[in-house]
Amino acid sequence: MNLTTLIVQIGVVLLAARLIGLLFRRLQQPQVMGEMVAGILLGPSLFGWLLPDLSAAIFPPASLGYLNALSQAGLLLFMFLVGLELDPELLRGRGRTAVVTSQASILAPFVLGGLLAFYLYPRVSDDSVSFTAFALFMGAAMSVTAFPVLARILTDRNLLRTKVGAVAIACAAVDDVTAWCLLAVVIAMVRVATGEQSLATTFVGSLTYVVLMFVLLRPALIRQLEGYYRRRGRISQDLLSVILLLVLLSAFTTEWLGIHALFGAFLVGAIMPKDARFVHDLAGKLEDVTVVFLLPLFFAYTGLRTSIGLVSGAGMWADAALILIVAIAGKFGGATLAAHFTGLSWREASAVGILMNTRGLMELVILTIGLDLGVVSPALFAMMVMMALATTFMTSPLLERVYPAALMRREVIGEERDEEAFTVLIPVALPSSGPDLLRAAAALAPRPPRVYALHLRRASEQSMMLAEPPTGDRELAPILAAGAEQQIEVRPLSFVSRNLGDDIVSVAHGKLADLVLMGWHKPVISGNILGGTVAVVMRDAPCDVVVYVQRQLGAWRRVLVPYRGGVHDLAAIALAQQVARAPAAEITVLHVVPPGDTGGRGELGDPRELISGNVRLQVAESDDPLGAAVQEARRGYDLVIIGVAEAWGLEPGSFGHRYERLASECPASLLIVRKHDATASGKR
Numbered sequence: 001m002n003l004t005t006l007i008v009q010i011g012v013v014l015l016a017a018r019l020i021g022l023l024f025r026r027l028q029q030p031q032v033m034g035e036m037v038a039g040i041l042l043g044p045s046l047f048g049w050l051l052p053d054l055s056a057a058i059f060p061p062a063s064l065g066y067l068n069a070l071s072q073a074g075l076l077l078f079m080f081l082v083g084l085e086l087d088p089e090l091l092r093g094r095g096r097t098a099v100v101t102s103q104a105s106i107l108a109p110f111v112l113g114g115l116l117a118f119y120l121y122p123r124v125s126d127d128s129v130s131f132t133a134f135a136l137f138m139g140a141a142m143s144v145t146a147f148p149v150l151a152r153i154l155t156d157r158n159l160l161r162t163k164v165g166a167v168a169i170a171c172a173a174v175d176d177v178t179a180w181c182l183l184a185v186v187i188a189m190v191r192v193a194t195g196e197q198s199l200a201t202t203f204v205g206s207l208t209y210v211v212l213m214f215v216l217l218r219p220a221l222i223r224q225l226e227g228y229y230r231r232r233g234r235i236s237q238d239l240l241s242v243i244l245l246l247v248l249l250s251a252f253t254t255e256w257l258g259i260h261a262l263f264g265a266f267l268v269g270a271i272m273p274k275d276a277r278f279v280h281d282l283a284g285k286l287e288d289v290t291v292v293f294l295l296p297l298f299f300a301y302t303g304l305r306t307s308i309g310l311v312s313g314a315g316m317w318a319d320a321a322l323i324l325i326v327a328i329a330g331k332f333g334g335a336t337l338a339a340h341f342t343g344l345s346w347r348e349a350s351a352v353g354i355l356m357n358t359r360g361l362m363e364l365v366i367l368t369i370g371l372d373l374g375v376v377s378p379a380l381f382a383m384m385v386m387m388a389l390a391t392t393f394m395t396s397p398l399l400e401r402v403y404p405a406a407l408m409r410r411e412v413i414g415e416e417r418d419e420e421a422f423t424v425l426i427p428v429a430l431p432s433s434g435p436d437l438l439r440a441a442a443a444l445a446p447r448p449p450r451v452y453a454l455h456l457r458r459a460s461e462q463s464m465m466l467a468e469p470p471t472g473d474r475e476l477a478p479i480l481a482a483g484a485e486q487q488i489e490v491r492p493l494s495f496v497s498r499n500l501g502d503d504i505v506s507v508a509h510g511k512l513a514d515l516v517l518m519g520w521h522k523p524v525i526s527g528n529i530l531g532g533t534v535a536v537v538m539r540d541a542p543c544d545v546v547v548y549v550q551r552q553l554g555a556w557r558r559v560l561v562p563y564r565g566g567v568h569d570l571a572a573i574a575l576a577q578q579v580a581r582a583p584a585a586e587i588t589v590l591h592v593v594p595p596g597d598t599g600g601r602g603e604l605g606d607p608r609e610l611i612s613g614n615v616r617l618q619v620a621e622s623d624d625p626l627g628a629a630v631q632e633a634r635r636g637y638d639l640v641i642i643g644v645a646e647a648w649g650l651e652p653g654s655f656g657h658r659y660e661r662l663a664s665e666c667p668a669s670l671l672i673v674r675k676h677d678a679t680a681s682g683k684r
Helices: 003-026 031-041 052-058 061-085 095-124 131-143 147-156 164-193 197-231 237-257 261-270 276-304 313-341 346-357 362-375 378-393 397-400 407-412 431-445 471-487 501-510 534-538 567-579 624-631 660-665
Strands: 422-427 450-457 489-497 515-519 544-549 560-562 586-593 615-619 637-642 669-674
Touching: 003 031, 003 052, 003 061, 003 276, 031 147, 031 276, 052 544, 061 147, 061 237, 061 261, 061 276, 061 362, 095 131, 095 164, 095 313, 095 346, 095 378, 131 164, 131 313, 131 362, 131 586, 147 164, 147 346, 147 362, 147 397, 164 261, 164 346, 164 362, 197 237, 197 261, 197 276, 237 261, 237 276, 276 362, 313 346, 313 378, 346 397, 378 397, 378 501, 422 431, 422 501, 431 450, 431 471, 431 515, 431 544, 431 567, 450 471, 450 501, 450 669, 471 489, 489 501, 501 515, 501 534, 515 534, 534 544, 560 567, 560 624, 567 586, 567 637, 567 669, 586 624, 615 624
Parallel strands: 422 450, 422 515, 450 489, 515 544, 560 586, 560 637, 586 615, 637 669
Antiparallel strands: 544 669
C-alpha cells in the first residue's frame, strides 16, 4: 500500500459519489441516497463483477485498512453531528401523537425483528453469536430511522413546519436514541460473551459515564461554550479544537467501556448547547468535509464488503424479500396506525409512516457494526443493506403519491384573505437588496402595504443535516429591520424550493398578493433580465409583477415613463402616479407616436386623460419607439418605469441583440411592469 493508491481510491470514490448523487437528485431522491448506491456499485456487486482486474488494482485487499480508518474518522464526526442535531425542543409541544407514534414506531419493528430472528438465526447465523444478541440486534436494526436523511427529505419538501413534519422529526429523534441504546446493549453483550470486557466494566461503567455526561458535563458545556460563543460571535479554531478533543475523548472512553466509539461521539453531540446559531455555525465548520469527503469513503468501504452475489438461490432471495416485508410492516404499519389513532388523518398518518420507514445511512452504520462484531453474516449483511436502500428509495415517490408537493406547499404557505390590505410579495435573494425593495414597495403601493418577504433556498444547496439559523434569519434580517424603521408590516417566509418561479407564484396565490416586486441581479452567464425565474413569475403570477433593476442610489426625483398605449404601459403610468406622490418627484410620460400623428392617441386612449398632478406629457414622433425611449432615458433620469412590450424590446423569455436594449443602455434604475390579465388567466 502506498500513498498513490490511497489518492486514486479517494478520487474514484468521490467522483462516483458526486456523479451518482447528482443523478439521484434529478430523480427527486436525496443526494446521499445516490452516494450510498455509488458505494455499493464500487464493490464486488458491480465494479468487481464487471472489471475484476481493475477493481483489484484500485482496491487491493491489503489497502482497505487505510480506507476504513478514514471512513471511521468520518463516522465519528458524523455521529457527533447527528447528536448535535438532536434537540429536546423537537419533542416540546408535539403532544400525545408524537409520543405514542414514536413508541409504536420502535416497538412494532423491534418485536417483528425479534420474531424474524427465530426464523433467520438457524439459516444465516451460527453458534459464534448467541440467539439473544442476534435477536436484539435484528430488533434494533429494524427500529432505526435515518434521522439525517429524513431531515433532508423534510427540508427539501418543506415539511418541517407542517404537522406531519413535526411529528416525523420528533419520532425520528426518539427512534435514533432508542436504537443506539439498544445497539449499545447488543455490543456490550457480545463483548462480554467473548471475554473482551467484564460485565461490571461494561454495564456499570457505561451507565455511570452517561449519567456523568448529562448531569455534570452538559450544564458546564452549556454555560462555558455558549458564553464563549456569544462573546466571540463565532466558532473560533480554539473552540473547535476543544470540541473535537471532547469528541475523541468520549469516543475513546465508550470504546474502552465496550459500547463502541461511535456511541461516545454521538453522546458528546447530544449534550452540546442547542442554541440555533451555535448549532448552525458548529455544524457548518464540520459538515462539508464530513458529508462530501469522509462519508463517501464509508459508503465505498461498506460497498466493498457487500456482495449481492452471496444472496443466491430462490430460498435466500425469499429471505431477503421477507426481511423487506417485515421492515416495512413494522415501521410503516406501526407508525401509521399509531399516528392515525392519536388524531392525524389517514393521509397525514400514512405520510408519517412513509417517512419513518426511511433507514438509509443510519442502517448502514448499524449493519457495519454488526458485521464487525460477527453478529450478522456477510450474506445477511447484504440482505439488510438491500433492505436499507429499498426502504429509503421508496420514501420520496410514495410520499409524493400520498402527500403531493402541491398540498404540502399550500399547508406551508397558508392562505390569508384581507380585502383591505394592499399585499406586496418581495422575493429576496440577497440580504442587501431587501431594504431597497421595501422602499420601492412603499413608493408604489396606493396605501400602506402589507409585505411578505420571501427567501427561497434551492434544494441543491441543502446538506443532509437540519442545522440552519431561524427561518430566513440571515437573508431577511435587513428587510425586517428596514420594515421596523419605516413602520411597514413585513412578514418573513422562507423555505426550500425545487422551482423558484413556481413557488413564488404559489406564495402569491396563497397570500392573495396585489403586487410581486422582484429585484434583479446580473447572473454570471447571461444578462437577460426577463428570462428564467422572472419569466415564469411574469407568465403565471395572479397579480401585477414589477422587476426592479437598481442602478442608482437615492430618491427618485426625475422619472421617465415611455408610453405606446398597451395595457402594460397603462400599468406603468398607474405606478408612476403613485411615485408622483413624493413632493420632489418629476414624472415625464414620453408618448412615442408615428411621424405625422398629431392626435397623439395610444392604442387604449389619450395619455393626457390618464395623468394628473406633477406628471407632464412629452410627445415624440418616431418610427423607432425603442430608439426614442433609449435616447430620452439617457438625459439624467433617476428611474424609468416601463411596461413589457415588444416595442420596448422587453418580452419575458426573449433573447437577442435587440431585446433588452433599453435595459442595457439606460443608466437609470428600471421598474419593468407586467400587468396581470385576470380575464385570460381566470385566477383573480
